[in-house]
Amino acid sequence: MINEQTANPKIASTIQRQVNRAKILRTLRTLQPVARVDLARETGLSRATVSSIVDELVLESLVEEIGATTSRGGRRPILLRVRPGREGRSAIGFELSRNNLTGVVVDLHGRVIATHRELLPAGQLEPAGLVELVRQQVERLTGPQAPAAHNLVGIGLGVPGLVNPDTGFVQLAAQFGWHSVPLKEMLEERLKVPVKVMNNVKAAALGEVIYSNDTPDHSPNPRLYLSLGEGIGSGLIIEGKLLSGASYTAGEFGHITVAPNGPLCTCGNTGCLEAVAGLPALVSRYLELARLEEPNRLTTTPGEFPFLTSARFLEAVSAGDRLAGRVVAEAAEQIATALAGVINFTNPELIILGGPLGQVGAALLDPLNQALRRRALPLPLSQVRLITASLGVNAAGLGLGATLISQLSEVVLSR
Amino acid sequence: MINEQTANPKIASTIQRQVNRAKILRTLRTLQPVARVDLARETGLSRATVSSIVDELVLESLVEEIGATTSRGGRRPILLRVRPGREGRSAIGFELSRNNLTGVVVDLHGRVIATHRELLPAGQLEPAGLVELVRQQVERLTGPQAPAAHNLVGIGLGVPGLVNPDTGFVQLAAQFGWHSVPLKEMLEERLKVPVKVMNNVKAAALGEVIYSNDTPDHSPNPRLYLSLGEGIGSGLIIEGKLLSGASYTAGEFGHITVAPNGPLCTCGNTGCLEAVAGLPALVSRYLELARLEEPNRLTTTPGEFPFLTSARFLEAVSAGDRLAGRVVAEAAEQIATALAGVINFTNPELIILGGPLGQVGAALLDPLNQALRRRALPLPLSQVRLITASLGVNAAGLGLGATLISQLSEVVLSR
DNA sequence: ATACTAAGTTTAGGTACTAAACAAACTTCT
DNA sequence: AGAAGTTTGTTTAGTACCTAAACTTAGTAT
Numbered sequence: 098m099i100n101e102q103t104a105n106p107k108i109a110s111t112i113q114r115q116v117n118r119a120k121i122l123r124t125l126r127t128l129q130p131v132a133r134v135d136l137a138r139e140t141g142l143s144r145a146t147v148s149s150i151v152d153e154l155v156l157e158s159l160v161e162e163i164g165a166t167t168s169r170g171g172r173r174p175i176l177l178r179v180r181p182g183r184e185g186r187s188a189i190g191f192e193l194s195r196n197n198l199t200g201v202v203v204d205l206h207g208r209v210i211a212t213h214r215e216l217l218p219a220g221q222l223e224p225a226g227l228v229e230l231v232r233q234q235v236e237r238l239t240g241p242q243a244p245a246a247h248n249l250v251g252i253g254l255g256v257p258g259l260v261n262p263d264t265g266f267v268q269l270a271a272q273f274g275w276h277s278v279p280l281k282e283m284l285e286e287r288l289k290v291p292v293k294v295m296n297n298v299k300a301a302a303l304g305e306v307i308y309s310n311d312t313p314d315h316s317p318n319p320r321l322y323l324s325l326g327e328g329i330g331s332g333l334i335i336e337g338k339l340l341s342g343a344s345y346t347a348g349e350f351g352h353i354t355v356a357p358n359g360p361l362c363t364c365g366n367t368g369c370l371e372a373v374a375g376l377p378a379l380v381s382r383y384l385e386l387a388r389l390e391e392p393n394r395l396t397t398t399p400g401e402f403p404f405l406t407s408a409r410f411l412e413a414v415s416a417g418d419r420l421a422g423r424v425v426a427e428a429a430e431q432i433a434t435a436l437a438g439v440i441n442f443t444n445p446e447l448i449i450l451g452g453p454l455g456q457v458g459a460a461l462l463d464p465l466n467q468a469l470r471r472r473a474l475p476l477p478l479s480q481v482r483l484i485t486a487s488l489g490v491n492a493a494g495l496g497l498g499a500t501l502i503s504q505l506s507e508v509v510l511s512r
Numbered sequence: 513m514i515n516e517q518t519a520n521p522k523i524a525s526t527i528q529r530q531v532n533r534a535k536i537l538r539t540l541r542t543l544q545p546v547a548r549v550d551l552a553r554e555t556g557l558s559r560a561t562v563s564s565i566v567d568e569l570v571l572e573s574l575v576e577e578i579g580a581t582t583s584r585g586g587r588r589p590i591l592l593r594v595r596p597g598r599e600g601r602s603a604i605g606f607e608l609s610r611n612n613l614t615g616v617v618v619d620l621h622g623r624v625i626a627t628h629r630e631l632l633p634a635g636q637l638e639p640a641g642l643v644e645l646v647r648q649q650v651e652r653l654t655g656p657q658a659p660a661a662h663n664l665v666g667i668g669l670g671v672p673g674l675v676n677p678d679t680g681f682v683q684l685a686a687q688f689g690w691h692s693v694p695l696k697e698m699l700e701e702r703l704k705v706p707v708k709v710m711n712n713v714k715a716a717a718l719g720e721v722i723y724s725n726d727t728p729d730h731s732p733n734p735r736l737y738l739s740l741g742e743g744i745g746s747g748l749i750i751e752g753k754l755l756s757g758a759s760y761t762a763g764e765f766g767h768i769t770v771a772p773n774g775p776l777c778t779c780g781n782t783g784c785l786e787a788v789a790g791l792p793a794l795v796s797r798y799l800e801l802a803r804l805e806e807p808n809r810l811t812t813t814p815g816e817f818p819f820l821t822s823a824r825f826l827e828a829v830s831a832g833d834r835l836a837g838r839v840v841a842e843a844a845e846q847i848a849t850a851l852a853g854v855i856n857f858t859n860p861e862l863i864i865l866g867g868p869l870g871q872v873g874a875a876l877l878d879p880l881n882q883a884l885r886r887r888a889l890p891l892p893l894s895q896v897r898l899i900t901a902s903l904g905v906n907a908a909g910l911g912l913g914a915t916l917i918s919q920l921s922e923v924v925l926s927r
Numbered sequence: 928a929t930a931c932t933a934a935g936t937t938t939a940g941g942t943a944c945t946a947a948a949c950a951a952a953c954t955t956c957t
Numbered sequence: 958a959g960a961a962g963t964t965t966g967t968t969t970a971g972t973a974c975c976t977a978a979a980c981t982t983a984g985t986a987t
Binding site for chain 2: 111112113116317318319331333335336338340341342343344345346347348349350352353354355356357364365366434435437438439441442443444445446471472473474476477479480481508510
């Protein structure tokens with residue numbers, strides 16, 4: 098299904114060339130539509146070099162001419178742009194969650210050109226089964242005859258678990274009972290395209306940060322994506338790169354201690370943020386408060402207890418339920434304690450709140466901002482913008498897709 | 513005093529050349545003494561290119577031949593090494609502290625070839641006065657006629673305060689009453705060499721990390737230097753680069769909340785680590801405990817109170833004073849709470865304990881390690897090595913010197 | 928002595944850049 | 958309308974820097 102010959106014509110180019118290609122692509126992306134002269138002026142390269150590189154990029158389906166524009170006193174400039182849609186090249190990002198596989202096709206502009214979401218089959222999901230599911234979705238998303246398959250830059254997959262993003266090796270994915278699965282290898286073997294595998298929350302972090310349009314893609318400053326849900330995780334992006342850490346576990350925000358003598362956490366520590374502000378803790382707290390306030394309402398109907406799910410709790414929050422609001426406000430206080438520490442320590446320029454609890458709006462944001470003003474240092478706090486995630490279930494897919502796309506204009510200095 | 517002409521012959525070289533120069537210098541540093549053939553094999557460059565670049569490096573006093581070695585069956589290889597000592601090139605790193613100016617000359621091997629430490633003159637220190645002091649020390653350290661002055665790569669200065677390391681602009685140095693001082697500009701103007709100005713704790717972080725010889729210089733993984741003293745600061749190094757943050761305040765470890773309802777901190781928050789484990793807090797705690805245990809010893813001689821300085825407290829710790837040990841153990845518990853959070857969140861491979869309190873040894877390390885085992889996640893904890901700082905007062909100077917030296921083999925991809 | 932081998936240099940050829948000349952496609956001025 | 962001037966994009970000539978291969982140098986082995 099994949100034509101290897103045409104897949105990547107820029108195999109052997111010098112470092113010089115790579116750098117200049119990257120310069121041109123970067124400038125093109127930000128200034129498009131734009132003429133060669135302007136690219137030359139902007140990049141500092143000669144017009145000759147720009148022409149030569151643009152020719153290459155056109156051959157590779159990365160760039161296209163979109164006709165001449167109005168004259169500026171002489172010959173009319175020919176406008177160029179990054180080639181959009183299925184005619185240009187594209188990447189597919191997938192997210193594997195407990196019950197779904199969600200795929201997104203991203204074009205060279207970073208725009209979504211197709212999505213597909215499907216339920217996982219019942220029963221235990223084996224790695225080989227996932228590979229097959231991904232293959233099917235790739236076919237569906239690119240078309241059965243895969244007409245533009247040679248234009249596929251690569252595919253990415255976000256997995257809930259411990260993944261080494263360099264090797265694409267899944268060390269542990271507890272939800273599926275996986276240990277030591279070379280998922281990247283398996284997918285590349287089957288699909289014959291470059292594959293990127295990483296943790297799903299981290300992929301979502303990349304997506305939300307890149308698509309926030311709040312800060313330049315390669316800003317050196319830390320940007321943090323916080324996922325607030327059953328668990329509390331995060332992705333920290335520094336110099337445009339996701340921080341992995343020595344054992345690929347960087348970003349464990351949920352196990353920061355916020356109440357030294359607090360409740361026992363599943364990790365063995367006491368007072369972890371997750372133990373006091375994870376959704377299960379909030380549900381318990383809600384029940385506790387409800388019982389205190391109206392001993393009759395809930396204690397007399399014990400059958401109702403198991404039915405207060407996280408989802409229902411969040412509905413109650415959105416509906417303006419007073420008690421639920423109070424529980425969220427308490428959680429916000431705890432989250433702020435950990436977040437203030439991270440703001441002081443890493444001095445980020447952007448924080449994006451995601452995950453189910455991150456989306457509830459003012460019920461969380463107001464008390465959170467208040468507490469941050471008390472707990473964080475004024476200077477770093479003044480530099481950070483706190484916003485809400487906006488990509489929903491496509492976040493991880495978009496992050497992976499955009500990452501693959503941006504690798505097209507990356508310089509590889511082989512050590 | 514400085515000859516600008518000979519200062520930097522590698523002004524206009526292509527990116528290709530820069531990359532290859534860097535490759536060769538890196539390999540040379542790790543494999544020296546080494547012959548051209550081996551450099552060629554190791555770097556993948558042709559012997560011709562290696563010869564050409566080595567010629568350049570020799571001209572620039574960066575590299576020297578040290579004669580032929582034994583034959584391996586044919587012509588004897590000529591060994592090369594990075595040129596050591598004053599004959600090679602060198603950099604000078606300074607640290608400005610409350611009372612001293614400490615200078616260190618570092619050669620291309622990263623070795624100290626001279627140091628000088630002097631008391632600051634009495635009275636208010638003005639920026640212009642500091643510039644003059646630095647100039648004098650540079651002259652003393654390189655010799656009055658500055659014979660090797662053209663071999664000076666640059667000078668660095670660590671300042672206790674808020675510094676933008678890119679511009680060398682000191683935004684605030686409270687100890688000296690400085691606001692908005694363009695110190696780098698002033699020093700470059702006066703000394704006619706490249707100057708790097710940064711925060712002193714961060715410079716020390718670079719020094720301790722680089723000289724720890726524990727991890728490769730450009731390890732992607734986070735490495736943390738913790739300075740425990742009156743205040744508690746840190747420097748976080750990721751991908752071999754110091755993290756600055758959006759307002760150049762990254763590394764504020766002392767204002768992580770470890771006791772949400774604890775004592776008020778100078779920053780306005782309650783329960784900051786610094787407020788419970790900074791040296792002043794430990795001294796107070798010691799007096800409190802002493803009073804409880806032996807109401808007579810201290811309360812009857814009130815004149816003794818002001819004499820318990822931080823220095824004396826640390827002596828008591830070293831002397832094995834039981835109470836002091838208990839106070840340090842309590843502090844270790846608090847430090848571990850914050851540190852566990854940082855270990856979980858950044859997943860570092862190395863943590864270096866510095867500052868006066870960081871040096872007390874087992875009194876701190878034992879309870880700290882114990883508490884970390886309780887509080888930090890097992891996987892990231894298992895990847896981190898916790899060691900003690902080893903460079904003393906020269907840490908910042910060495911960090912700056914080594915940074916300047918390593919900039920010689922850095923590739924600048926002007927965006 | 929002769930043959931072999933390895934290290935380092937020189938040479939010929941290729942890639943990729945720039946400056947400058949040129950060609951193409953406009954506008955403006957008389 | 959025709960000549961002159963502008964601007965864009967391409968071609969050309971020259972330069973920097975790489976590699977492969979030939980060559981020189983300086984040894985060892987027989």
